[in-house]
Amino acid sequence: MGLTDLVALLSSDAAIQIIASIVKILIIVVLCLQIPPIMVWAERRAPAMMQRRKGPNRVGIGKFRLYGLLQSAADAVKLIFKEEVVPTGANKVVYHIAPIFSVFTAFLVACAIPYGNDITVFGQQISLSPIRLDVGFLFILAMSSLAVYGVTLAGWASNNKYSLLGSLRASAQMISYEIPLGMSLIPLVIIFGTLDLNKMVIAQSAFPWSWGVVRAPISFFLFFICMFAETNRSPFDLAEGESELVAGFHTEYNSAKFAAFFLSEYVAMFVLSALAATVFFGGWQVPFVPYDLLLKIAFGLDWLAALVGFLFLLLKAGFFMWVYVWVRWTLPRFRYDQLMALGWKFMLPIGLFNLLITALVVAIFDTVTRH
């Protein structure tokens, strides 16, 4: 095969799409792998700030301490090179599959977020989310509902009562809060009339008064609570309540496999933050700058405009990541029965009521505008 043949093959339409997909997946994976170190650093420095301590601020390169940012790198190295201990009596196969499953589902969901508007490369329209579906919204809910398996299997395979109890708590909690989570998002599907997340972002436009949070404030309220419950984060972190369950479902995990659970938890947090930004806060839209104007400012280069949008999405998602840390160091842990009562007796009825009202209002509005 000559060089010209190779060039012809690589510039065919299908090849461009495949190469673009690989590049997109690589970018998302690399991005997601950066989240835990940065969040671990934030999670140590933020409480230090709140409690007027210094926090870890020593590890850096030579004289440059970088506010202790490299502490996380040191931690990652430590975690990976730690001795691996598999508990006796553990189900070996399932014990090893569980963390893989956790990471797999977390990354799969991260691939469905629209990171920017479609761009044109060599005459090919390329969407900026690696998995672009008309039902992207359902895809995210479906894949995040699989996250429960990682937790359940880990707890069962460890052959430890604390692990099993922790995993039962965690999975019961995740299943219970998936329902209000779905209920809180369906009104937005009714309002925007699409299941395609990128179209949802376009429908919200760049102006904050037409964003999802203004059009469906109750939905946002419910979603905001579910964000914490779905990721088993404080104040709903009963699944790993140290004083009761040692560490919950990952008690028996160590070294790289513990790091895998850690990674999937932080990626899940990022995904829910990005989803909140996408559905309620205009996603990659730059506030007050419509996309056409943004394109003009970016010298008509759509990739530059997409990059700016991507940074704004990260900024919006980053805010929610900060809220996760903020809430963790502010609120005490709930009791388990309180958590379940909140989910089933408070959130679910409100969610159903909200859905009904939204559907009615949209139906009436549609009929009025049609006549």
Next chain:
Amino acid sequence: MSQELLFYAFAGLIALCSVMVVTSRNPVISAIFLVGDLFLLAGLYASMEAHFVAAIQILVYAGAIVVLFMFVIMLLNLDPDQRSQVQIAAPEVGILALTVIAFAVVGGMLVFGQPTGVSGEMTAEAIKGAGGNTFTVGMVLYTKYLWPFELASMLIMLAIIAAIVIAKKDRPKSATDGDKRRLAHG
């Protein structure tokens, strides 16, 4: 061509997983393969452009129902000894019966069956033209099949309420009632 290739890949893996579900000695491993089965089935739907059904398949079956299966399996937690005591009386008869049924079903479909999504009004192109998968499913469900749909949801609702009624323990009416019962049980 690529669609056929996808179909055979998915179908082969589904068959493999299904065999593993039945033959695994450990019920948790069986449940894991069942999840794989449902996941691959969703892939099969997606390869036929039925994205909505694929997503719902994973959301409902893999994400909710099999999780409950797994809960039950884990909480029962049978010993390996107890498990090995479970013996199928005459496996040869079972295999024979299943083979006959399989041939009957496949043969029946080959003779009388119609491939879905190719002929009729609901082809993949027609659905795309009508406004997409989700829209078409919604329209058909809430117009043509409205009454069956509503009746089915009523039935499920009744089943849920019945399950709660059966599972609910009799609460003692007052503290003295409970004390009496505790005394009676020693």
